[in-house]
Amino acid sequence: MTESSPVKAIVTDIEGTTTSISFVADVLFPYAKARIQDYVVDNAAVPTVAAEISAVRAEAGEPDASVERVGEILVNWIEQDLKITPLKTLQGMIWRSGYEDGSLKGHLYPEVATKLKGWKQQGIQLSIYSSGSEAAQKLLFGYSEAGDLTPLFDHFFDTRIGGKRESASYEQIKQTLGLPGHEILFLSDVVAELDAAAEAGVLTLALDRECIGEGFGAHPHVTDFNQIDLAALR
Incomplete structure (x- = not known):
């Protein structure tokens, strides 16, 4: 994490963000x-x-x-x-x-594992927030195509904390992480989820994996994790 970056924690969605929708x-x-x-x-x-x-x-x-x-x-x-x-x-x-038994391997987009490891090495807290259960999240990342990535994550949030389109859920995440919203970045491909996070004061970034280029409202967007510039987020 560079000194100019406000981001101390990244919370990422899975489907359409780290992992292809088709895999799910x-x-x-x-x-x-x-x-x-x-x-x-x-x-x-x-x-x-x-x-x-x-x-x-x-x-x-x-x-x-x-x-x-x-x-x-x-x-x-x-x-x-x-x-x-x-x-x-x-x-x-x-x-x-x-x-x-090896019949399933968790799909990840090619750059995701390397980028997550780099953020972790910079001292950024990493968490998952998905509608899939905590157990399912740990399986996907524990048996991923890039190996066991579960040690990279501090928290695995699921629907027990609340719906992903409800701002109260992101308030809970802020409390759990012990950080103000402007120091937390939420990554997702779903505008309603990004809207709810923004309502709670959390920084947002849309993943435009299909390179649509529009439809993300006020949320900035990138096509992959390599395009994420934490220092540019405010």
Whole structure:
């Protein structure tokens, strides 16, 4: 970190920011969808899974739903791309087995790992904020194409801290990091998330991976991490 840079912490989104949307949409989601019904039935007696099954019933308003019905609900949520915490947690459990047996590797854009390591060496705090569960985040970066990157990160924020389009979530992140908003940079490809972060006084930068060049409102944008100039952010 240069002396002229105000940034002491970087919080980054995953999908469309560090990782291609296609990896999440075309690899991870189908992998979980194909397995989730059998997974909840086969593991219903496991305490951690049982707790998420109960959470699904509560979220769906079906307290007496059978385990088979819970599986149907989960598949429906996946098809609707809903950001519901018990779904994300169960997906993370399924993905773990895939990462551990080598059938899954976490995708990263080519420059991401090197840039993250460079920021860490400069003394910048690094955190993830994603709608995917903390466990899923750690799996993606722990079994990434660039190796285990989890030691680079101080925090893995997920929907338990709040929705990514709610400014209160970024207020919570500021409190957790112990820094004012103008010393925190949030990276994302979603304008509504960037708007919420900016409302909380956090610095924002849009990732324009598709090189659209517009549609980011008041947020500055870059096409990859190599274009990020921390000293230029105010």
